[in-house]
Amino acid sequence: MAKWVCTFDQGEAADESAPRDLLGGKGAGLAEMARLGLPVPPGFTITTDVCAYFYKNGKQFPPSLAAEVETALGTVGRFTGRCFGDERNPLLVSARSGARESMPGMLDSVLNLGLNDISVEALAERSGDPRFAYDSYRRFIQMYASVVLGIEHHIFEEILEYYKEHKGITLDTELSSEDWRKLIVDFTAKVERTLGRPFPQDPREQLWGAIGAVFESWMNPRAVAYRRLHDIPASFGTAVTIQAMVFGNMGETSATGVAFTRNPSTGAKELYGEFMLNAQGEDVVAGLRTPQNITEAARIAAGAKEPSMEAALPGVFAEFARAAGLLEKHYRDMQDMEFTVERGKLWILQTRSGKRTSKAALRIAVDMANEGSIGKAEAIARVDPSALEQLLHPALDPSAPRQIVATGLPASPGAASGEILFDPGDAERLKSAGRKVILVRIETSPDDILGMHAAEGILTTRGGMT
Structure with a gap:
């Protein structure tokens, strides 16, 4: 009988034999980081075989998948001390895509699954931060409506911008918990007016809607275009990783960011990346706010005034730098990582071999050979001859x-x-x-x-x- 789900948690991954082809890049990276003992939020991966089944069977799921997902949700709940669908102690999860070959930004993800009109109040009470709870709920409504329900993202941005303009403020961070409450009402009303039905309140309806939407994004126009440009076969499919949420928007000791173990433009051996305080992951990759530098050296070089992560969160930065070094040594290649800091606690959400310019690829290959990380033959093989054309730009x-x-x-x-x-x-x-x-x-x-x-x-x- 086919196994459709593989679980992982810090210190272990349930199925060490599952190949990258089944787990996708994100799922494989999370499982490997879990085995290395790095701080990874618990979760599970629905394999690429389900994606193949989904498209071969009229966008239906395998009959036994629901039971496997429920079992895996229970395992994640035991690790976190929360329960998915419990309105008083809710487990919130993300549903993220993860193709075998990296396709950054082309496929869909949904965060904060499990929130509704009742559980948001429990989140506000348990966190002691109503503003964080209502901000998370409005983010979920906006993302779910866009990815799953087909309501364009900019419609909600326009509601938000109009509200801020009316109040005479510029930044989202200037909005209070009461402001987010009012915007939640505006957002859900917009959904009901557009679709003729209320925003879904059942966490399991939300979850399966998100899983289906991630699989459907494999065939969206931008993903098809990206695969054509990069010669990625449509048969590869995507996996879907369901993971316990960690929050970077819980105040000034929380953050989210993206970083490379080496400079992907020049190849220099230096941490290179950006982060945002009091933000969630989509804020960095969406480009809606200008992020801050990871290192103090990068901040000085850029002439930026906002503090670097090294200065703002020195303990977390030191832990992250150690994790980055471990991952590069383990994979023997430059790594591209995503992370979240929740109230001073670091969580690594993704690692993968980082995309780089031809100039950087050449330097990284030579440097890693000189450092003894790889052999000279492998260093030569890592430089794509056709990509050297970039050096003539x-x-x-x-x-x-x-x-x-x-x-x-x-x-x-x-x-x-x-x-x-x-x-x-x-x-x-x-x-x-x-x-x-x-x-x-x-x-x-x-x-x-x-x-x-x-x-x-x-x-x-x-x-x-x-």
Whole structure:
């Protein structure tokens, strides 16, 4: 009988024989970090075999999957001391995609599953922080409505921006718990007006809706486009990882971030990344706020005023640096990690081999060979000959005179010129007509993938370098 679910927790992974092809990159990374004893929130992975079954059987799940998921939820509940669906002591979970080959931002995820009108009050009471609880619930409504119910994300952003403008404030962090309460009412009312039915309150309905939506995202237009651009077979499918929530939005001792063990642009051996205090993971990757530097050296180099993670959370930073070193040594490659800090406690949410420029790939391969981490033959094999074309990308002559109009964070190497366009679709059309374009956006989203691929360069108002 096929096994559809594999569990993991700090210090152990239930099925050590499960291959990466079944667990996907995220699930395999979490299981391996659990075995290494790193701080990983407990959870389980629904394998890529379920994705294959899902598409072969009219988007239906295997009959025995529900029982396996219930068993796994019980295991996670025992580790956390909470129960999924319990309105007084709720276990909240995330449902995240995880393909065999990394497809950053192309597939869907949903956070804070299990919250409803009643359990949010229990979360407020147990955490002692009503603002955090209501903020988490409004995030869940917004994300679930967008990913599962098909209501566009920007509709909720417009409600939020109008509310802030009406109150005369700029930042989300300036909103009180009562403000979030009112916005929850506005958000759920918008869902009911749009769909003709209330926002779902049953945690299990929420969970299965999210699992189905993640599997369906494997065939969304941006994922199909990304696979075509990177030669990833559609048959690979995605896994879905269900994991106990940890919260980076519980005040100034909480945070979330993304970091690389080496600089993915230059290859330098230095922690490179960004984080945000009092935020959840989507805040960093969505580019809706400008994040802060991980290290103090990076903050100084960037001329940034906001404190680095090294300065703001020195103990957590030291623990994270140790974990980063362990993961790079274990995998013998530069790692790309996601993490959350909940009230001073570090949790590692993901690790994978990091994408890098050709210049960085060359330097990392040489440095790791010199350090003895890999052999010379492996170092040579790690450099893709076709990718060396990147080293020939245009660059500005350092000695040439220039009139600087604006400055920003350099998210990638090289220089570019072209016509300014604001719409990804227009960028595609002009590229096909042989014209060079620069795509200018407030912030990019995964849906912009084809326009981003067509553009010579991309300029955004908001967002960071990761």
